[in-house]
Amino acid sequence: MISAPDRPVVTRFAPSPTGDLHIGGGRTALFNWLYARGRGGKFLLRIEDTDRERSTPAATAAILQGLTWLGLDWDGEAVSQSAGKDRHAEVAHQMVARGTAYKCFSTQEEIASFRAAAEAGGRFAQFLSPWRDADPAAHPDAPFAIRMRAPRQGETVIADAVQGRVVIRNDTLDDMIVLRSDGTPTYMLAVVVDDHDMGVTHVIRGDDHLNNAARQQMVYDAMGWEVPVWAHIPLIHGPDGKKLSKRHGATAVGDYQAMGYPAVAMRNYLARLGWAHGDDEFFGDAEVLDWFALEGIGRAPARLDFKKLENLSGQHIAAMDDAALLHELDGFLAAAQRPALTPVQREAMSRALPYVKDRVKILPDLIDKAHFALITRPVVADAQAQVALDPAGQQLLKSLTPHLRNAQWAKEGLEPVLTAAATAAGIGFGKLAAPLRAALAGRTVTPSVYDMMLVIGQDETIARMEDAFG
RNA sequence: GGCCCGUUCGUCUAUCGGUUAGGACACCAGGUUUUCAACCUGGUAAGAGGGGUUCGACUCCCCUACGGGCUGCCA
Numbered sequence: 001m002i003s004a005p006d007r008p009v010v011t012r013f014a015p016s017p018t019g020d021l022h023i024g025g026g027r028t029a030l031f032n033w034l035y036a037r038g039r040g041g042k043f044l045l046r047i048e049d050t051d052r053e054r055s056t057p058a059a060t061a062a063i064l065q066g067l068t069w070l071g072l073d074w075d076g077e078a079v080s081q082s083a084g085k086d087r088h089a090e091v092a093h094q095m096v097a098r099g100t101a102y103k104c105f106s107t108q109e110e111i112a113s114f115r116a117a118a119e120a121g122g123r124f125a126q127f128l129s130p131w132r133d134a135d136p137a138a139h140p141d142a143p144f145a146i147r148m149r150a151p152r153q154g155e156t157v158i159a160d161a162v163q164g165r166v167v168i169r170n171d172t173l174d175d176m177i178v179l180r181s182d183g184t185p186t187y188m189l190a191v192v193v194d195d196h197d198m199g200v201t202h203v204i205r206g207d208d209h210l211n212n213a214a215r216q217q218m219v220y221d222a223m224g225w226e227v228p229v230w231a232h233i234p235l236i237h238g239p240d241g242k243k244l245s246k247r248h249g250a251t252a253v254g255d256y257q258a259m260g261y262p263a264v265a266m267r268n269y270l271a272r273l274g275w276a277h278g279d280d281e282f283f284g285d286a287e288v289l290d291w292f293a294l295e296g297i298g299r300a301p302a303r304l305d306f307k308k309l310e311n312l313s314g315q316h317i318a319a320m321d322d323a324a325l326l327h328e329l330d331g332f333l334a335a336a337q338r339p340a341l342t343p344v345q346r347e348a349m350s351r352a353l354p355y356v357k358d359r360v361k362i363l364p365d366l367i368d369k370a371h372f373a374l375i376t377r378p379v380v381a382d383a384q385a386q387v388a389l390d391p392a393g394q395q396l397l398k399s400l401t402p403h404l405r406n407a408q409w410a411k412e413g414l415e416p417v418l419t420a421a422a423t424a425a426g427i428g429f430g431k432l433a434a435p436l437r438a439a440l441a442g443r444t445v446t447p448s449v450y451d452m453m454l455v456i457g458q459d460e461t462i463a464r465m466e467d468a469f470g
Numbered sequence: 471g472g473c474c475c476g477u478u479c480g481u482c483u484a485u486c487g488g489u490u491a492g493g494a495c496a497c498c499a500g501g502u503u504u505u506c507a508a509c510c511u512g513g514u515a516a517g518a519g520g521g522g523u524u525c526g527a528c529u530c531c532c533c534u535a536c537g538g539g540c541u542g543c544c545a
Contacts, residue, residue: 016545051544108543115542124471126541145543163475172473172541180543187545211474211540234476234538241537269482272494276483279493298483301538305481308495314508359507369507388505433504445506 009041010201013067013074014081014191016048017059020252021066023304024206024236024244027270031233032204033072034271034292044198045074048081050190055082066253069331071263071285081190084197088185091193091223092146092178100222101178103136103144104129108181126174146179148188148218156214161231161294163207168214176215188212192219200228204294207232231294234274234301241303248304257335260363262320262328265313272312274302282315310361317366318358322350325357325366332363348373348455355451372441372452377460378467385438393435394469396425400432401465409458411450418449439468 011032015025036043045067049055064078095101111127118125129147131139151170158166178189185193195203203213210232220227238248250256256266268283275298277283277291317325326349333340341349352373353366360366367374381389400421407417422432433449440452440461453461 014545018545048545054544104543111543122471124541126472147543166474168474174541177543182543184543186543191545206539207475208539209545212545214474232475237538239481243538273482279484281482281494300476302483303481305495308482311495318508365507428504430504437505443505446504447506448504450504 007199007201009036009039010044010199011036011041011204012044012046012195012198012200013072014046014048014194014205015063016051016054017056017063018051018054019059019062020254021063022244022251023253023256023270025063026066026070026253026266027236027273028205028233029067029072030070030267030270031231031275031292031297032202033074034288035202035204035294038289038292041201042075043072044076044200045078046081046194046198047078048187048190050081050085050185050187052082062252062254069257069263069335070253070266079194079198081194084190084194085183085185087197088190088193089179089183092185092189095148095178095219095222096146098222099149101146101148102129102132102134102175103139104131104147104175104177105140105142105144106131129175132175143181145177145181147175147177148215148222150175150215150218156217158210158213158217158230160210160213161202161229162297163210163232163299166210166213168211173215173218178219188215189219192216192223192225195228196220196223196225202229202231202294204231204233207234229294231297233297234299236273237301237303239303239305244304254335257332258337260332260336260365261309261313262316262325262363264320265309265316268316269309269312273304274298282312284319314361317360317363320357322353322357325353326350329363329366336364345374352455355447355455359447369447371443372446373455375442377463379439379442379464381438381442381468382444384444385442388434388438388444389468393438396421396427396432396435397439397465398469399425400436401462404458404462404465407458409454411454414450414453435468436465439465 013025013029013032015021033043035041047060047063049060067074092101096103106129114127132147132149150173153170155167155169156173158168160166176188177186179185213230213232217227236244238244240248244251250259257263264284267285267288271288271292272281275292275296277296280287280291283291320328326346329349330340349366349370352370356366356369360369400418403417403421407413418432419429422429425432434444436449437444437446437452440446440449440456446452456464
């Protein structure tokens with residue numbers, strides 16, 4: 001059984017800044033956030049920029065932005081891993097002093113040719129440094145890398161909260177380099193030192209790191225540090241079951257904002273992808289925060305399913321209060337590089353929201369459904385609407401208008417008026433609604449005519465009708 | 471090549487030795503209707519394959535197949 005440390009929970013998300021925040025990274029961050037926040041712990045952010053070649057400030061900014069949109073707030077400042085390189089080097093030298101690491105004078109050329117020879121011979125031998133057991137007195141005055149003196153016998157056991165007990169034979173692992181010959185730390189060293197120094201209690205990350213956990217655990221052991229709880233979660237795959245890549249379309253978290261999914265729906269969907277709490281499908285933050293636990297995480301990779309995301313998105317939009325929805329809409333418009341709502345449109349939108357939000361899937365649908373409220377006179381009729389506004393249609397509107405002038409402006413008041421008009425004309429209600437729809441929205445596909453009339457009001461309704469038959 | 475992980479309806483999953491294998495999305499059919507939706511009712515659909523263990527396996531063990539990961543002075 002995996003026993004958590006007595007200390008308060010500290011988790012972290014540690015992306016390397018080499019591109020946008022990937023959807024898989026977003027989910028990893030979410031799991032860490034949920035675990036920490038649900039337990040009153042801390043959620044830290046560390047930018048793994050030890051690879052100076054590939055790391056860019058733009059990528060760091062994109063990652064922070066992606067997390068912010070997802071609503072995953074971190075404690076304190078985001079730390080740069082590169083800032084700790086002196087500390088990393090210090091630990092590497094402490095390991096040498098403790099005898100758990102050693103200086104290796106083999107050059108990169110020697111190692112490369114060893115590997116090339118091994119491969120040519122059809123073997124896949126690991127490189128064993130000849131300096132592992134060399135007498136320090138015989139050390140040359142040359143550049144050296146520091147290698148872990150990994151145990152050659154026995155096995156390393158990873159007690160993983162998701163994967164269970166994973167046993168890795170030590171002789172399948174080599175003496176990994178912890179400090180490069182230029183004095184910079186490798187990832188394997190840096191993560192361990194940083195996680196230890198930051199007091200990280202639970203390492204929740206992609207299962208592509210499962211094997212690395214064995215190597216890293218050796219570093220903890222070498223320094224006599226307490227090993228954190230490991231939790232290696234399966235990766236997300238594309239709809240075709242292959243590893244998610246550019247060719248699957250949207251891979252960056254920001255893409256989803258630009259497509260119009262509300263952040264709360266993303267959190268719901270992403271949390272549910274690879275994690276379950278019984279049959280619960282639709283939930284908000286308060287509930288997941290309460291429910292989330294490592295035990296509920298599955299071990300198989302999950303595929304992205306846009307249909308399901310859309311469904312969840314629709315449910316969240318319907319459930320959200322209008323102010324929050326308007327705020328999401330503003331963010332979406334900006335992310336999609338679409339023009340922002342004018343103050344007048346914003347006002348119209350907030351009046352229309354209660355009538356349209358329960359029948360859409362994504363944010364842009366809101367704009368489309370609220371089209372009738374957003375436009376101003378004169379209403380421009382599209383081709384189909386023009387058909388509905390033929391002479392017969394116009395006549396219907398004309399005879400209806402007077403009755404509307406003294407109608408009580410509520411659904412209960414309007415209903416009798418419209419049905420009476422339809423009956424008088426000897427037609428079904430649908431026939432009457434068609435020209436009305438066309439006059440009020442300039443379209444034939446709109447929300448309910450009653451809803452539209454209530455949103456735009458009596459004067460505007462009558463004015464638009466008069467425009468249509470005038 | 472070696473090592474590690476995985477495999478329940480099309481998809482996400484429940485099940486933690488005994489269930490007619492449940493739910494959700496999607497899909498199909500019917501209903502409702504004021505267009506598009508939404509909504510209501512019903513339905514199709516699953517334990518990769520083969521061996522064990524057991525009174526009894528989706529569940530435990532082994533093998534095979536398939537998928538993924540690691541095997542760097544990348545992270």
